[in-house]
Amino acid sequence: MSKIDIAVVDYGMGNLRSVSQALEHVAPSKVVVVTSNPEDVASAERVVFPGQGAMPDCIRELDTRGLREAVLQAAQNKPFLGICIGLQMLFEHSEEGDAKGLGLFKGEVKRFAAKDMIDSHGEKLKVPHMGWNQVYQATSGQSQLHALWQGIESGERFYYVHSYYVKPADEGITSGYSEYPYRFTSAIAADNLFAVQFHPEKSANAGLQLLSNFVSWAP
Amino acid sequence: MGLAKRIIPCLDVTDGRVVKGVNFLELRDAGDPVEIAKRYDDQGADELTFLDITASSDNRGLILHIIEQVASQVFIPLTVGGGVREVEDVRRLLNAGADKVSINTTAVLNPQMVADAASRFGSQCIVVAIDAKKVENQPFEWEVFTHGGRKATGLDAVEWAKKMVGLGAGELLVTSMDRDGTKIGFNNPLNKAISDAVAVPIIASGGVGNLQHLVDGVKLGGADAVLAASIFHYGEYTVKQAKEYMAQHGIEVRL
Numbered sequence: 001m002s003k004i005d006i007a008v009v010d011y012g013m014g015n016l017r018s019v020s021q022a023l024e025h026v027a028p029s030k031v032v033v034v035t036s037n038p039e040d041v042a043s044a045e046r047v048v049f050p051g052q053g054a055m056p057d058c059i060r061e062l063d064t065r066g067l068r069e070a071v072l073q074a075a076q077n078k079p080f081l082g083i084c085i086g087l088q089m090l091f092e093h094s095e096e097g098d099a100k101g102l103g104l105f106k107g108e109v110k111r112f113a114a115k116d117m118i119d120s121h122g123e124k125l126k127v128p129h130m131g132w133n134q135v136y137q138a139t140s141g142q143s144q145l146h147a148l149w150q151g152i153e154s155g156e157r158f159y160y161v162h163s164y165y166v167k168p169a170d171e172g173i174t175s176g177y178s179e180y181p182y183r184f185t186s187a188i189a190a191d192n193l194f195a196v197q198f199h200p201e202k203s204a205n206a207g208l209q210l211l212s213n214f215v216s217w218a219p
Numbered sequence: 220m221g222l223a224k225r226i227i228p229c230l231d232v233t234d235g236r237v238v239k240g241v242n243f244l245e246l247r248d249a250g251d252p253v254e255i256a257k258r259y260d261d262q263g264a265d266e267l268t269f270l271d272i273t274a275s276s277d278n279r280g281l282i283l284h285i286i287e288q289v290a291s292q293v294f295i296p297l298t299v300g301g302g303v304r305e306v307e308d309v310r311r312l313l314n315a316g317a318d319k320v321s322i323n324t325t326a327v328l329n330p331q332m333v334a335d336a337a338s339r340f341g342s343q344c345i346v347v348a349i350d351a352k353k354v355e356n357q358p359f360e361w362e363v364f365t366h367g368g369r370k371a372t373g374l375d376a377v378e379w380a381k382k383m384v385g386l387g388a389g390e391l392l393v394t395s396m397d398r399d400g401t402k403i404g405f406n407n408p409l410n411k412a413i414s415d416a417v418a419v420p421i422i423a424s425g426g427v428g429n430l431q432h433l434v435d436g437v438k439l440g441g442a443d444a445v446l447a448a449s450i451f452h453y454g455e456y457t458v459k460q461a462k463e464y465m466a467q468h469g470i471e472v473r474l
Contacts, residue, residue, distance in 0.1 A: 013341075015313040021291050053341035114418050119221060126420045126443055128343060128389055132223045132265055132473040157223060157473045159265075159296060161343045161389075179221050202296050202318060204260065 005030035006215070007044035009071060009086075011061040012036065013053045019083065022201035023048065026212040038070035046215070047074040049195075051085025055109065055164070056097035058085050068102065075104055075193050081214050082195030087188065088166055090195060096164050105188070106169035117181055125181060129165075132157040133178045135186055135198065146175050148187075148194050148213045156206045158198035160186075165197060192219040223473045224437050224465065225265035225444035226458055227422060228451045230255060232301075233273045235281030239452050249452065256289045259451070262458035264295065265473060268321070268392075268446060271301030283315040290316025300348055300392070309336045313344060321392055323348040324365040327372050330386060337387025346422075347388040351376035351409055352396040361409050368396035380413045391417065392446065394424040402428025402449075410440030422446050430456060430464040437470050 006027070008020050016034050023032045033040060041047055049071060051058050062068055074080050075090065082090055091101045094109035101109065117125035137145065137154040165184040168174060175194065176187030186197040194214065200207035230237050230252070239249040249255060256267055267289070271282045279302050286299055299312045300321030309320045326333050326347050337345045350368050351361040359375035380391055393413055395406035405423045414421045423442035427433060427450055436442045450456050462472040 015316075017314065017316055018290060018294075018318065021316070022294050025292070025294070052343060123441065124415075125222070127418050128420070129222065130343070130390065130420050131225050131443065133221060160222075161296075181221060202294060204295050208294060 002031060004033045004035075004040055004044040006032045006046045006048060007040050008032065008034045008048045008050065009041055009067060010034045010036045011058065011065050011067055013051060013058050013061055013085075016050055019048060019050045019201045022208060022211055023215065026208050027215040030215060036065045036067065038065075038067055041067065041070035041074055044074075044078070046079040046081075047071070048081045048083065048214075049075070049086035049089075050083040051089060053085065054096055055085055055088050055094045055101070056099040058089060059099055059101065062089070072102060072104065075102075076191075078192055079214065079217050079219055080193045080195075082193070083201070084162060084197060084199060087195035087197050088164060090188075090193075091166055091168070094164060105173060105190070108167045109164050110167050111164050112180065119181055128161055128163045129180050130161045132159055132203075133180060133198075135176045135178050137176050138174045138187075146189050146194070147217050147219070148189070148210055149176075150213050151209050152206055152213075158186075158196075158200065158203040158206055160198045162197060221471065223265070223471050224442070225422075226263075226433070226461055226465075226472070227266045227268050227298075227444055227446045228259045228264050228458060229268045229270060229424070229446050229448040231448070232269050232271050232282050232285055234275075234278045235273075235284060237269075237285070238272075252285045253288050253292055256293045259458055260293045260295055263462055263473065264458045265444070266296040266298060267293070268298040268300065270321075271299065273302065276302070280311075283311060286312065286315040286317050298346060300346070304332075306332060306336050306339060309340060309345075313340060317344075319344045319346050319390070321346040321348045323350065326383060327363065327365050327374070330382070333383060333388060334386040337389070342387045342389035345388050346390045346392050347383040348392040348394065349376055349380060349383070349413070350394050350396050351406075353406075353409075361412070364396055368399070376409065377412050377416050380417050384417045384419050388419065390420045390422065392422045392424055395426060398426025399424075401426050404428065404432040405436040405440050405442070405445070407435055407440035410436065410442050414441035414443075420444060430461050433461055434465055434468045434470060437465070438468075
């Protein structure tokens with residue numbers, strides 16, 4: 001079997017083709033595999049952990065396929081990119097279905113409180129938070145700009161679609177944040193791991209730049 | 220600064236080709252779907268919607284090829300609607316590369332299908348399209364129509380919107396059948412009534428003739444996104460011009 005450069009973890013929750021296609025687009029010479037085989041996740045050089053749908057279902061399907069250990073291992077020892085629910089699952093607990101997460105990071109996944117949310121014009125804000133919002137790069141806790149933000153301006157817009165957001169216990173892991181209308185963590189960084197709430201695979205050039213940065217990242 | 224209002228060009232597809240309608244009678248080939256999608260992407264389109272208007276069910280699968288081609292080269296959200304009848308249709312479109320699937324007539328005929336699709340694939344990818352028309356003979360103002368606006372349903376559009384969101388729709392595409400093709404602007408009271416009634420984002424559709432209509436759609440109609448076809452297809456305006464105009468009028472957009 002040929003070596004896998006990038007494994008996209010598939011636990012049966014929806015379409016991962018857009019993620020793999022975007023990776024293939026920025027790294028045409030790399031072997032990108034969408035896989036539900038824990039051995040592929042273990043052997044791959046890099047791992048992308050996407051997710052859509054409801055977090056309790058995602059966790060259940062992950063376990064059904066025996067992927068939990070492989071994902072936890074990868075998250076601690078190789079370049080690892082979590083996307084959307086793939087970020088949320090890394091935390092201890094989610095308000096969505098009162099679900100237990102993988103617990104790699106201390107903190108909660110919380111729902112946007114739609115009824116309290118008003119924008120600067122007094123209009124009510126919708127949930128899901130859907131569309132292009134600005135991502136500000138955080139430097140607190142990090143001595144310099146993270147490698148995955150190279151070539152991307154702070155305040156660049158990325159595409160989001162979600163109703164829940166992460167609230168890390170340790171603010172030092174926040175590498176990016178957005179406002180809706182309150183500030184929430186939209187990217188975290190810790191050693192070999194980077195995870196984002198937005199969808200880089202659907203965020204036009206800015207998203208492709210981030211994926212390209214991930215493919216060449218040497219943490 | 221926060222979430223941007225979205226501009227969504229809509230492309231009609233029939234028999235696997237993107238076409239431009241001239242009064243719905245003459246359909247002209249508008250060119251290569253990937254090139255058109257790329258052009259709108261370059262202009263700064265926030266999403267693209269493909270509407271399958273294929274008459275014969277035999278050829279309806281052809282849109283899958285278009286979506287596959289576009290999704291491999293254009294990295295913004297893609298919505299596909301038209302002829303979506305079963306959960307299996309939703310799955311096929313998502314697998315081809317669609318990010319969201321829009322359900323219209325089937326939502327009326329079989330509302331459970333919306334619930335089933337949302338619970339299987341997540342609300343984030345289920346859009347319910349509501350075609351509404353102003354009516355005089357009902358205890359409500361706007362009625363839901365199906366089959367391209369030909370068939371009355373007896374349903375109050377605002378109540379219907381609430382019901383669809385309750386079943387799991389993550390977004391609503393609201394088209395005013397009175398305005399569609401008129402170029403006199405969106406039906407803002409309709410959009411506003413629905414936008415105020417539900418928590419999910421609303422896409423306004425039907426009636427755009429100039430850039431002020433897009434501004435009004437957001438400011439008066441409470442739309443989270445505006446959809447337009449002809450003003451972009453015929454080169455009257457680029458998506459970039461539309462965004463600049465909206466920005467000048469105090470609307471947050473992705474530039």
